[in-house]
Amino acid sequence: MSATLPVVVPDLSGRLAVITGANSGLGFGLAQRISAAGADVILAVRNRAKGDDAAARLGAGRVELVDLASLQSIRAFADARIAEGRPVDILINNAGVMAPPKRGVTVDGFELQFGGNYLGAFALTGRLLPLLRKAEHPRVAMLSSIYARRGRLDFDDLQSEKKYVPYTAYGQSKLADLMFARELQKRSDDSGWGILSTAGHPGGTATNLQTTGPREGREYGRIGRRLADAFLQPVAQGILPALYAATSEDATPGAYYGPDGFLELRGGVKLAHVPARALRDDDSARLWDVSESLTGVVFGA
Numbered sequence: 001m002s003a004t005l006p007v008v009v010p011d012l013s014g015r016l017a018v019i020t021g022a023n024s025g026l027g028f029g030l031a032q033r034i035s036a037a038g039a040d041v042i043l044a045v046r047n048r049a050k051g052d053d054a055a056a057r058l059g060a061g062r063v064e065l066v067d068l069a070s071l072q073s074i075r076a077f078a079d080a081r082i083a084e085g086r087p088v089d090i091l092i093n094n095a096g097v098m099a100p101p102k103r104g105v106t107v108d109g110f111e112l113q114f115g116g117n118y119l120g121a122f123a124l125t126g127r128l129l130p131l132l133r134k135a136e137h138p139r140v141a142m143l144s145s146i147y148a149r150r151g152r153l154d155f156d157d158l159q160s161e162k163k164y165v166p167y168t169a170y171g172q173s174k175l176a177d178l179m180f181a182r183e184l185q186k187r188s189d190d191s192g193w194g195i196l197s198t199a200g201h202p203g204g205t206a207t208n209l210q211t212t213g214p215r216e217g218r219e220y221g222r223i224g225r226r227l228a229d230a231f232l233q234p235v236a237q238g239i240l241p242a243l244y245a246a247t248s249e250d251a252t253p254g255a256y257y258g259p260d261g262f263l264e265l266r267g268g269v270k271l272a273h274v275p276a277r278a279l280r281d282d283d284s285a286r287l288w289d290v291s292e293s294l295t296g297v298v299f300g301a
Helices: 025-036 048-058 071-084 112-134 146-150 166-191 222-231 240-247 281-295
Strands: 016-020 040-045 062-065 090-093 139-143 196-200 256-259 269-271
Touching: 016 025, 016 112, 025 040, 025 048, 025 090, 025 240, 040 048, 048 062, 062 071, 071 112, 090 112, 090 240, 112 139, 112 166, 112 281, 139 166, 139 240, 146 166, 166 196, 166 256, 166 281, 196 240, 240 256, 240 269
Parallel strands: 016 040, 016 090, 040 062, 090 139, 139 196, 196 256
Antiparallel strands: 256 269
């Protein structure tokens, strides 16, 4: 059993952090802690009004628009950052959607979860690679999920066109996120990019994913809210694995972190269980090649 790890955020003064989906939930919680440690934070969000509201509540941060379900939006965001030229010290790929009942597609025709949760993060990281490489000690942290354990990459149906099962597609996207984090570390080591790549999952944490995904925007009723409060931990606790992954000076390259409680649902931080499917190097390399082909984003090109 892995030991509980102390979450100590170092002084981040002068560093730039880009956090996707930072207007609410885990993203906003991470922005709070990272901003409080002195970093300049870009709240990378889809909705300007929600981003501005988050920045006002944060009392800091800069709002920039990016829709991870649009390759054009990702390119525009990255091109603007490259034009500014400032190194990106920390990239946290947090934004996502969970298990919508009906199959949706991104602007580019990808299944919404595989496209937004995974391919969007892949493309954004690749587009920002020049700025990550300019940083002294760049970090990339992926938000995965305990549902990655249920994930299975179906290379014959990555877009769930033959069959769409909400949580199966969600698990596939989160397995892909974890595989990407591990493969990014391997390729960074091989190519000398200098990136420390990690992943984390929040266990069972109460965020708006539960309503924006499977509940299609409907809030819990009184009984549902009580059950959620009983079994799901608050955001301030749920962010800790990702916070450790993204900022800790003791984080291990390529490692995966999660809660240390029963079934990794809540608690402090420990090294998380890595599903056997995430350890298949051939599949990780194949997924990377497929992702470059689908997105048109080639790392290091």
